Amino acid sequence: MSSRSMLLALAAVLLQTPALTQAFQDDLLQQCGTTTVFSNHRQGRLRQSGVSRVVGGIPSPEGSSPWMVSLQLLHPGMGYVGHICGGVLIHQSWVVTAAHCIKNEKYALPISHLWSVQFGPELKRFAIKEIVIHEMFAGYNHDIALVQLSNPAPYVPVCLPKSGQGFQGIRCVASGWSTTSAAPTTLTRRMGIPGPRAHVHLSVVSSSVCRNRYLSAYNITLNAGHLCAAGKGLLTSGTCLGDSGGPLQCNMADGRWYLAGITAFGSGCGRPGYPDVYTRLAYYLPWIKVQIKKHESAEKSGNYL
Template sequence: MCRLRGDLVVLLVIVLAEAQCFMMRIVGENHSKCGCPAASQRQPRSIAPSKVQGLLLKDDVSSSSTITATATTTTTGRIFNGKPSRKGAWPWQVSLQLLHPKLGFIGHWCGGVLIDPRWVITVAHCIHNELFNLPIGALWTAVVGEWELDAGGRGSARLPVEKVILHERFNNYVHDIALMKLARPAPLSKVVRTICLPGPEQYIGKRQCVASGWGRYGPSPSLSTALLEVSVPLLDLEECLQAYGTSVPIRKGHLCAGHIDGSSGSCVGDSGGPLQCRRSDGAWQLVGVTSFGSGCARPGYPDVYTEIQHYLNWINSTIHANHDDDEQ
């Protein structure tokens, strides 16, 4: 009986939390409120390969990891065995698209997260890696409001990047974080919204969270055209330390999450996408951005994210230092 009452209390809290965001959608349509997505539905279309000649960056730190310069299909998605999300479910998801100075337009290269109408957060190794070092705003475009990759859906927008700022101590997946300042504010709407950041002293704890991105749908090497999502548990950092050993430095500032049985998780590329957890008030907050993994949900290896809470001071000070006087 006590267990039943406890389950009912948990269910009631979840329902009330969802109701707060739901009422926000009905009353006033306050698109500026962070962490509250729209709830509209859309049927996913079939999975199709991306036939773009370009680069292939593998965020696979296992012993078999390789870097190759060209590929006939870009496998830049990290979500493996996820399910297509609802349209508008993750309105802060960003597709970062690259115009390479020698190879031309690559298209979708990495994920990003809209934390402010003028600012996107991602990981530094998307910009500076073994293949290139391109912290040049003019080479990047942030696509917001997209659900079906490169479909140009209603409400989506292609926004030029004004400035790219990497963490000054970034090296080998340590301090793997970067900010992109947009040339103009993102047009907030039902399909374009910002996500909340956690408080500096907020307790995150172990819980189920959601990673999203345009990743592999099962064993196929093709990208999903639909934005995928997968539920992953937050784990102790010690589990990642034991799994990866000395192959890559795991430090304070990393976050460990994912299924270690290989059932689902991250795959190759699309780093910088969000790991989002729901707060008690129903809003979603960004707890991590995808940094690296061992391959496509390899058994025994959780995924590693850059922990947002650890870098709040850097995020806030960087935005403040690059604040325009004419910004509202």
């Protein structure tokens, strides 16, 4: 299949996305964070490859993390690159991801028509209408972006945390795209399709411990917008550099999964004693709500840009 044929096929899939009724969207929002409960697997480890995919995690059961997406790029110079980062559905029309996935040293492409998101094993793909990068994003700080889908997605979103919710000591799950299964087919590689989902159990750890370790070893200053998680006794981390933009989700007393953070960075290759660092969702709730309200209000008034 030629590059042109692949692009035409991709465009056709994006145009076929059905619309959802408002009642159905509301019902999905009310079901936030409900999914197949992760089994009590032994702890695994995640690792980042050149395209930010999990390696060595535990295979995730079917139906888990329906809110998890693959963020994919159609590069103006390189053609269809495919999977770049993870992302998380927080609303029928909105996905949250890491800002550095879209704006980094290799490229800065916050151009909506160059990106798409892919859900689930059926490879359902959605076009993107708008990308909103945090206005103060720089380096390791404010590493968060919102992606507005062209059409609402018929999937259960993760629950957003409550303001100030810390999750410290809670056993959570980091999810990403595994490359540990059988080697991908030629078509899979050419189409940029991510591997099967994988997960690892982690616990949110003390911010002070994490802050001191990264400051002394890497001269990186962590702030209130960061959250850290690691394996038992800080002996292992969950990622090498992280499946960027992917979810750190925690199962709370009400049985629902809440988004504690999205993968930002780590010490590299599961270095013992160094937790992984996530963008703390509770800290950015006001920003998220303002951006969604602003864009949806603009659409209703006809002033959407």
